[in-house]
Amino acid sequence: MAGPISEQRVWEELGEIVDPEIPVLSLVELGVIREVEVREDGVRVALRPTFAGCPALHVMRAQIGERLRALGAARVEVEVVLDPPWSTDDIRPEARPKLVAYGLAPAPSPIIQLEAILAAPRLCPRCGSADTEVRNEFGPTPCRTIHYCRACLQPFEGMKPV
Amino acid sequence: MRPDLRPLLADALLGLADDEMILAHRDSEWTGHAPILEEDIAFANIALDEMGHAGIWYRLVAELRGEEPDTYPDRLVFHRAPDEFRCIRMVELPKGDWAFTIVRQFLFDSAEIVRLQALGQSHHPPLAKAAAKIAIEERYHDRHLRAWVRRLGLGTEESHGKMQAALDQLWPYTGQLFEPPSSEGELVAAGSFPASEAMAAAWVEGAAATLADAGLRTQAGQPGINGGRLQHTEHLEPLLAELQSVARLEPQASW
Numbered sequence: 001m002a003g004p005i006s007e008q009r010v011w012e013e014l015g016e017i018v019d020p021e022i023p024v025l026s027l028v029e030l031g032v033i034r035e036v037e038v039r040e041d042g043v044r045v046a047l048r049p050t051f052a053g054c055p056a057l058h059v060m061r062a063q064i065g066e067r068l069r070a071l072g073a074a075r076v077e078v079e080v081v082l083d084p085p086w087s088t089d090d091i092r093p094e095a096r097p098k099l100v101a102y103g104l105a106p107a108p109s110p111i112i113q114l115e116a117i118l119a120a121p122r123l124c125p126r127c128g129s130a131d132t133e134v135r136n137e138f139g140p141t142p143c144r145t146i147h148y149c150r151a152c153l154q155p156f157e158g159m160k161p162v
Numbered sequence: 163m164r165p166d167l168r169p170l171l172a173d174a175l176l177g178l179a180d181d182e183m184i185l186a187h188r189d190s191e192w193t194g195h196a197p198i199l200e201e202d203i204a205f206a207n208i209a210l211d212e213m214g215h216a217g218i219w220y221r222l223v224a225e226l227r228g229e230e231p232d233t234y235p236d237r238l239v240f241h242r243a244p245d246e247f248r249c250i251r252m253v254e255l256p257k258g259d260w261a262f263t264i265v266r267q268f269l270f271d272s273a274e275i276v277r278l279q280a281l282g283q284s285h286h287p288p289l290a291k292a293a294a295k296i297a298i299e300e301r302y303h304d305r306h307l308r309a310w311v312r313r314l315g316l317g318t319e320e321s322h323g324k325m326q327a328a329l330d331q332l333w334p335y336t337g338q339l340f341e342p343p344s345s346e347g348e349l350v351a352a353g354s355f356p357a358s359e360a361m362a363a364a365w366v367e368g369a370a371a372t373l374a375d376a377g378l379r380t381q382a383g384q385p386g387i388n389g390g391r392l393q394h395t396e397h398l399e400p401l402l403a404e405l406q407s408v409a410r411l412e413p414q415a416s417w
Binding site for chain 1: 215218301
């Protein structure tokens with residue numbers, strides 16, 4: 001095998017792993033990869049959970065381990081870090097249209113005042129209308145909310161602003 | 163942090179972890195049974211959040227005790243006996259009716275918010291960072307529970323009556339919300355852990371005001387603690403029997 005893996009190659013590989021619950025975003029686009037460190041004996045990745053109880057976290061950890069070992073890393077350490085806490089602001093701006101296309105309304109950004117952000121109408125990802133309301137600040141995963149569009153009379157989901 | 167303080171802080175955090183874990187289990191009992199679909203979703207999420215918060219505290223306990231943070235939390239949750247748990251008795255009580263669930267969750271989460279703010283100032287950086295992360299998620303619990311306290315407290319005569327009855331039943335248990343860890347003096351002096359008395363005073367003022375706004379009366383004064391965190395109700399043992407049943411079937415299994 002030709003030399004150690006470059007840090008850039010690791011980032012590229014992580015950019016190929018998708019979030020198991022939002023499969024249109026890579027872990028890099030989701031903003032959960034905090035740090036990559038290539039060491040002599042392997043690779044260390046610092047991973048931030050979106051939410052503490054996120055059930056997808058262990059899947060992400062396992063996938064990172066598998067993919068980087070397949071690249072030739074002898075040892076892969078995936079460390080869960082909390083600092084600074086993940087925020088919906090950390091989702092890459094260029095990834096936001098992918099969320100809309102997937103039917104998930106991105107969270108308003110930047111997060112400054114939570115009450116104001118929750119009170120502002122979310123755009124319906126299907127018809128684009130702002131005539132929408134929050135139906136539930138809890139959704140099918142910890143990081144999502146449930147909304148309703150009064151224009152196209154359809155429910156939709158959004159990213160929970162944190 | 164001073165090596166002699168590490169086990170003391172670990173013991174204090176184990177109490178917080180057990181509170182969250184046991185309450186998460188109680189909350190999860192509403193899954194598929196909540197009064198409306200939205201609340202089924204909400205309480206499943208709240209349960210998951212609390213379990214996640216328990217996981218953060220258990221990992222910190224593991225690090226402070228020099229244990230493996232990926233495997234030690236499961237050992238603590240699934241392979242301890244009831245008398246080794248350090249949860250407060252309020253979280254052990256059966257889930258009761260919807261009013262009881264709302265009042266308990268409100269009392270617990272409002273106390274947690276006060277505690278998290280204080281823990282955010284801890285001189286033990288991993289603890290301060292964990293508190294900051296958890297506090298962000300708790301804002302959603304706070305909004306949700308306040309809304310329900312108002313809705314039911316100011317709702318119908320029946321909903322008000324059930325809320326007041328739940329509050330009367332739960333209030334005596336609130337004395338334990340800020341029970342000082344056994345070694346609080348040393349931890350507070352080192353800046354690792356906040357002083358319980360000040361947190362309790364801040365909490366009771368805020369919580370009583372929210373409850374009063376919802377037309378609910380709290381009993382005067384704060385109840386005593388009546389026994390420490392190693393004393394449990396008769397409800398913990400059957401809860402753990404269920405929670406631990408699968409893990410204990412095959413302790414060596416990998417999940």
